[in-house]
Amino acid sequence: MEIVKGRSINLALSCRGREALKHVGLEDEVLKTAIPMRARMIHDLDGTCHPIPYGKSDQFINSVDRRLLNEVLLTAAEKNPQVTCHFNHKLLKCDFNTGELTFLTKEGKEVKNKVDLIVGNDGAFSAIRRQMMKDTLLDYNQEYIPHGYMELTIPATPSNDFAMGVNYLHIWPRNEFMMIALPNLDKSYTLTLFMPFENFNQIKTEDDVMDFFRRMFPDSIPLIGEKFLKEIYQSSKALPMVSIKCSPYHVKDKVVIMGDAAHAMVPFYGQGMNCGFEDCIVLNDMLDKHSDDLELALKAYTEHRNPDAKAIVDLAMYNYVEMRKSVNSKMFLLRKKIDNMLHWIFPNSWVPLYTMVSFSRERYHLCIAKRQQQDKVLSSFIQVGVVSLMVGGFLLVRRLNQTTDIVTNLQGRIQSLLDRLHL
C-alpha cells in the first residue's frame, strides 16, 4: 500500500471510534495491534518526567497504526458483496440533482457514474464539499493555525526495545512549542513537533537543529540519536493544520459529507478519527429512526451532528493551548485534581471534560455544557467561602462595637451585591 506523505503515522483510538468499530464487528481486530496509553507523560525541560493519567485505570487511549487500520477496514469492506472499491479515481464534479459523478482515472480517462446517494468522506479538502459550496448555500469556515507539524522518529533501542516507557503519550510542553510521541508496534515512537511556522523557518542548518533541540528537548536527543535527528529533520517538512466547520452536511436526499470533509479539526484532542467514526453511528441511527427515508434522515443527521461536530472542533482548538501551555500551570493541575476527586466522590454526576470526550459517547456539545455547569458549581463553592468569611467578620465587628440594625441592613446590601458579582 502506498504511504501518503503528510498524514500522521499513528492515531489515538478512544471510546467513540471503538464503539463504531464494534458496530461493524472490528473492534477486537483493531485493538489486537493497538498499544494502550494510560497517561500523558510530561517531559520537563530538565529531563524529569511525571505522568498525568487520562482517567481511571480502565480508561486509556490506544495508539493505532494508520496503515494497519486502513487494511482492516478495507479488507472487511471488500468482503461485503454489496461493496465495490475503485481506487485512483479523482472526482472532477458531481450533480446533486441527478446523482451523476464524473471521475478522472489514473490513466487520464473520464468515467461517469450515477448513484442514489453520494457520501462524501473525502477529507479536509473534500471535492464534494467544494461542489456543495458552488451549488448550494453552504456556511463554511476554515482557519489555519500559525503552528505547523513535523513528524520525526525515535527508533527502537539497539536491544530492540522501546526507548521510553511504552504505555504513555509522551509530551514535551514548551508553551509556544510542543513535541509528542506515540508508540508503534515496531518499538519505535512517532514524534510530532508542533511549532509556529516562523520558528520552523528559522531553523535552517544542522547546527540550528541541534541548538534548538538542546535548548528545548535535550532529553530527546540521545533517544533519537544526534546523526539521525539531523538527517530526519532536514529531510522533513513542516505541514499546516486546518480547522473546518460547515453547515449543512447534506443536500436534499442526494449527498452527505462526513468526517474531515464536514469537520476537520486540529489534532490536539485526538478526536478527529473518533469523531469521524462516530458520524457513522449517528447516520446509521438517523436512517433507522426515519426508516431509510433519505431526505428525512440526512436532514436529521445535519441537525443532530452539526452542534456536536462544531463543539469538538472548538474543543480541539482549545486543547491546542492546553496541551502545550496549561499542563505547565499549577492552577491547571490543581483543577485536574479537584475534578478527579469530585469524579471519585460523584462518579456519575461529576465527570471531567477529558473523560466525557474520550471515554464516553456523551454528545460533544453537552460535554461543553456540562463543563460550564461544573465551572459554575466550583465558582459557587468559592463564593460561599468568601461570603462566610465576610459574614463572620461582620459578626465579629458587631460584637465588638455593639452597633445597631444598620450593620444588618448593609450586610444585606453587600450580600446582594456579591450575588450580582457571581463571585
Add this chain to the structure above:
Amino acid sequence: MEIVKGRSINLALSCRGREALKHVGLEDEVLKTAIPMRARMIHDLDGTCHPIPYGKSDQFINSVDRRLLNEVLLTAAEKNPQVTCHFNHKLLKCDFNTGELTFLTKEGKEVKNKVDLIVGNDGAFSAIRRQMMKDTLLDYNQEYIPHGYMELTIPATPSNDFAMGVNYLHIWPRNEFMMIALPNLDKSYTLTLFMPFENFNQIKTEDDVMDFFRRMFPDSIPLIGEKFLKEIYQSSKALPMVSIKCSPYHVKDKVVIMGDAAHAMVPFYGQGMNCGFEDCIVLNDMLDKHSDDLELALKAYTEHRNPDAKAIVDLAMYNYVEMRKSVNSKMFLLRKKIDNMLHWIFPNSWVPLYTMVSFSRERYHLCIAKRQQQDKVLSSFIQVGVVSLMVGGFLLVRRLNQTTDIVTNLQGRIQSLLDRLHL
C-alpha cells in the same frame, strides 16, 4: 449595457466612496445623478411615518444608479491609455508564481495572459480567491443569512412624480421582515423586501402576496399598485445574501483581492461599495508608503485593511438586526437622542457610530472601539448616578442614627464592590 439580474439597482454612496471617487476626479460627475437621502423615513404598520435623520443637515447618503455609476467608471478607465478592457473573459485558473492567467472567452476560446500583478476585484464569488484557497493557506469564512431579498418597484405617479417624500431612505421595519425603498432618477423607487426564505416560500399565490402586503405593508399597496404588485412579485425571485471574511488578501507580490472578493457583507449598513472603493485609497497609500515595492505594499495592505474589513462585515451583520428590529425600540431611539445630544456638545470627541461609519473615514475597527468606549462612558454616568443616590442615602441614615465609623468603612466596601460590578 446588459443588466445583471440579481444585483441591486441602486446603491447608497457615502463619505468613503465619495473620497475614493474624488481621488480619481469623478466625485462631481457621479453626484450629478445622485439623489440625496437625508434621513431614514420609518413607515409604521398603521401608515404613520416619522423620519430619523442620518446626521447633521450636511450629512446625507446618496442613492446612485448602479448602471450609471458603472458607465462613469468605465468611460474614465477607457480614457486612460494604460488601460485595456477585455469583456466576457471568464477566469479559469491563474498561477501565482508566474502571473499567468487563463481565460475562457464567450466564443469558447482559451486565452492566456501573463501579468506582473493580479488584482482580484471579482466579487463575492471571486475566482481569484478560489484559486488562493487551493494554492495557499487562506483563512476563510462565509455565512449565508436566513433572509433573502427581492427587488420590487414603486413606479412614478401618473403625474410623473415621486410617490413618496424623495430625500429619504424609506424603511418598513417589521422585526422579522423589512422593506426599504431608494429613489431613482426616473422618479420610481426600488423596493427591496428582506425576509427569511421560509416566509418567501410560504407566499405562493397572488392572494398570498396581497394578504401578506395587507398585513405587513398596507401603506405601500396603493403606491405599488395592486395589479403591478402581484405581477412583479410573482415574476421575481428571492436571492440569498452572504457574508465573507478572509485573510490574507495577497500572495507574495503577485496577487491581491479587494472589494467583495475580500470582504462581502450583508447590505444593511450601505457600506459594501463604499468599503470597496476605500480599499483603492488604502492600497494606493500603501504603494506610496513602500515606494511601489509590491511585496511590502501588498503585505502592508493586508495588515492594515484586514481588521477594518472584518469590522465593517460585523457591523453590517449587526445592522441586519438594528434596521428591521431595533428602530422599533424606545431604548434604541433614546440612545440615538443621547448620542446626538452628546455629539452636539462634543462635536469632535463624541461621534455617533453611524456618523463615524458613513460620514468619516475613521478606520472601521476604530469605529467599533470608539463605540465601545462610548458605551463604557454612558455606563459610568449611570454608575455615578447610582452611587450618588446610595451615598446620599447613607448620609441621611448616618445623620438620623448618628452611627460611627463602621458606616464609612462599609461605604468604602460597597464602593469597591460597585467598581468591580462596572455598573
